[in-house]
Amino acid sequence: MAEAFPRLFSSMRLGHFSIKNRIAMAPLTRQMAEADGTPTDEMVAYYARRARGGVGLIITEGTYEEERFGCRAYLSQPGIANSKHVAGWKKVTDAVHAHGAVVILQLMHGGRVTDPRCLAKGEQPVSASATQSGGWTLYTDNDYEKSIRNIKGDWPKVTFGPARALTIPEIHLVADGFAGGARRAIEAGFDGVEIHGANGYLLWQFINPKTNLRTDEFGGSPENNVRFARLVCDKVRAAIGPGKIISLRVSQDGVDDFVGAFPGGVAYAAAIGKALKGAPIDAIHWSSFNYLDNRDPSSKTPMSTIIREASGRPLITNGGITDGPGAEAALTSGAADIVAIGRPIFAQPDWPYIVRSGAPYPWAEFDRKYVIRPPLDYGLAYPAGLEDPNWTATW
Ligand SMILES: Cc1cc2nc3c(=O)[nH]c(=O)nc-3n(C[C@H](O)[C@H](O)[C@H](O)COP(=O)(O)O)c2cc1C
Numbered sequence: 001m002a003e004a005f006p007r008l009f010s011s012m013r014l015g016h017f018s019i020k021n022r023i024a025m026a027p028l029t030r031q032m033a034e035a036d037g038t039p040t041d042e043m044v045a046y047y048a049r050r051a052r053g054g055v056g057l058i059i060t061e062g063t064y065e066e067e068r069f070g071c072r073a074y075l076s077q078p079g080i081a082n083s084k085h086v087a088g089w090k091k092v093t094d095a096v097h098a099h100g101a102v103v104i105l106q107l108m109h110g111g112r113v114t115d116p117r118c119l120a121k122g123e124q125p126v127s128a129s130a131t132q133s134g135g136w137t138l139y140t141d142n143d144y145e146k147s148i149r150n151i152k153g154d155w156p157k158v159t160f161g162p163a164r165a166l167t168i169p170e171i172h173l174v175a176d177g178f179a180g181g182a183r184r185a186i187e188a189g190f191d192g193v194e195i196h197g198a199n200g201y202l203l204w205q206f207i208n209p210k211t212n213l214r215t216d217e218f219g220g221s222p223e224n225n226v227r228f229a230r231l232v233c234d235k236v237r238a239a240i241g242p243g244k245i246i247s248l249r250v251s252q253d254g255v256d257d258f259v260g261a262f263p264g265g266v267a268y269a270a271a272i273g274k275a276l277k278g279a280p281i282d283a284i285h286w287s288s289f290n291y292l293d294n295r296d297p298s299s300k301t302p303m304s305t306i307i308r309e310a311s312g313r314p315l316i317t318n319g320g321i322t323d324g325p326g327a328e329a330a331l332t333s334g335a336a337d338i339v340a341i342g343r344p345i346f347a348q349p350d351w352p353y354i355v356r357s358g359a360p361y362p363w364a365e366f367d368r369k370y371v372i373r374p375p376l377d378y379g380l381a382y383p384a385g386l387e388d389p390n391w392t393a394t395w
Contacts, residue, residue, distance in 0.1 A: 004358055005324045007331040008339070014057070014314070015282045016243035017102050017191050019338070022331055023352050024057040025050050026287075026318050026342035027106040027194065027249075029074060037064065037072070037079030039088035044095050050345055051099035054352035057338065058101050059194050059247070059285075060092075062108035062201070065181025069166075069174055070125045072118045073110025073201065074137070080105060080181045086188040093189030104192040104245050105185040107178050107236075111202030112163035112211070113137075113256055119161075126170070127163035128206040128228075129213040135160060135200075135256025160256070171218060171228055174202070178232045179239035182246075192245025195236060197229045198287040200254020207250060207272065209263050222271035230279055237280035246280065247316065251287035252295065252303065265296030269303045273310025284311055285340060288319035291330065305335045316340050324355040 003009055009021045032042050047058060064072040064079045072079065079085045089105070096103045110118070112127035115137045119125065136157040166174065182193045197203035205211040206228040212219045218227050229248060236246055250272065253260035262268040276284060286304035294303045308315035317336035321327050327339045345351045 005328040005355065008324065008327050009356060011056070012314075012337065014102070014338075015192055015245040017245060019056040019102050020100060021054070021056040021352065022336075022338045023055045023327070024059055024316055024338050024340040025055045025345045026340040027059045027061050027196075028342055028346050029061045029077070031074055031076035033076050033078035033088075035076065036084070037077065037081065038084050039078045039092055041091070043078070043088075044091045047092050047103070048095035048099060050349045051096040051101040051103070053345070053349035054356075055101055055341075055345065058096055058103040059340065060103065060105050062106045062196050063181070064109070065107045065184075066177035069109070069170070069177065070111075070114045070119050070123060071109045071174075071177060073108065073114045075115060075117060077118075080107070080184045080188065082184075086184050089185070089188035089190070097189070102191045102245070104194050104247065105181075105188070105190045106194040106196050106249070107181045107185070108196035109174060109177070109202035111205045113160055113200050113254075116158060116161055125161055125163040126166050126174075127202065128211055128219060129165045130163060131205075131211055131213070132162040133160040133200075133256045165214070168216065168218070171231070175228070175232045175235045179235040182236040183239045186240050186244060190244075192240070192247070192282070193236060194247040194249055194285060195229065195232050195281075196249050197232075198249040198251035198254075198285075200256050203229045203232065204251065204254055208252070208254070208260075209268075210257075210260070222268060223275045226272055226275040230276065233279045233281050245282050247283040247285050248276070248279070248281050249285040249287050250307070253288065258289075259295075261295035266294060266299045266301060266303065266306050269294075269306045270310045273307035273313075276307075276311045276313065279311075279313070281313060283314045283316050283338070284308070285316040286318060286336075287340075290320035291317045291335060292320065302333075302335045304330075305333070308334065308336070314338070318342065323360075324358075327355070 011020050066081050112125045112133050114125045136159045185193050207225050212225050252262040304315050304317035314337040316338040318340035321339050330336045330339050
């Protein structure tokens, strides 16, 4: 049978690993861990199910790497900060590897958008500069979700406190924290890590000129804004050695800035890509809700194409890719080497199988109830009424 999407279903190398196709599962925060950050058996089942669906690469949800500096961003967020976390994640990596997928752990630091309930009493969140996010922790805006949780009226919002600027010695300590988390991730059986420099969290707060007001070597120009993320990449590479995968995720918008755009548009993205040239990473991951929309009226070129060209690094692109033709086009247009699929693979673990079979994929409208630990059985979420084909990926 001729392959309908030959590029999508071709293998490639990342680090020392062979990825069986160009489909990555995008990182999706699930808040399903124990209160102390230990991954649960529910998480093992969730990831194993999606590995069985045939994705080549799984990038886990954002995970905190240490207990200091307000790193932990969410309640029930998993950690990789101690040996108990390592043991919990080992079950996930074993289950995922049994289905032939490569799996990397996303390491993140919440920075100024850390849930205040995760901070010690009186502890201030940290950021690039002394700023305060105008956002609030992610909650549902869905009436059904409210009714099943018996919430009347407005959903209670938890806002973020004023952040203080990290000192230069602290920047190095936080980078060491990422490196320690990466070392433990490898101990837990991961094939590498993704460093979260996107979506409004700490490294994004440095990369983004809107939140980075520094005048030292960690601010004031695209090269300086990226310096912290590069430092993290360098320390993580030194910690885990060559061969293991390192991806760096970047974006222009964030959880407290959903419509955000880079000041400077594509020119700023190009400068970031250039600043990352030669970084010891295997891929850059562009995060968005629609990779075709670069939010720069002066250019139609997707940001991922710009960064891929400027950095010379393999590019994972993400955002709004829902079907085979869309995924294949992202790969053949120069925008990406891998596509990362979030909501569709969350809702339909067999997305790769469905796409390859040529069956139409009925897009299930995303519901924000999935943002917080759901009281619903999402594990059997077949919103389109599709049957579980009980198949094994053979590519
Ligand atoms: C429920 C939910 C949780 C998410 N959690 C993370 C996360 O932990 N780390 C991250 O980098 N992005 C996270 N994202 C962003 C997704 O990785 C992705 O960028 C977004 O869903 C757009 O891709 P899609 O159109 O394929 O869904 C999350 C998105 C959703 C909807």
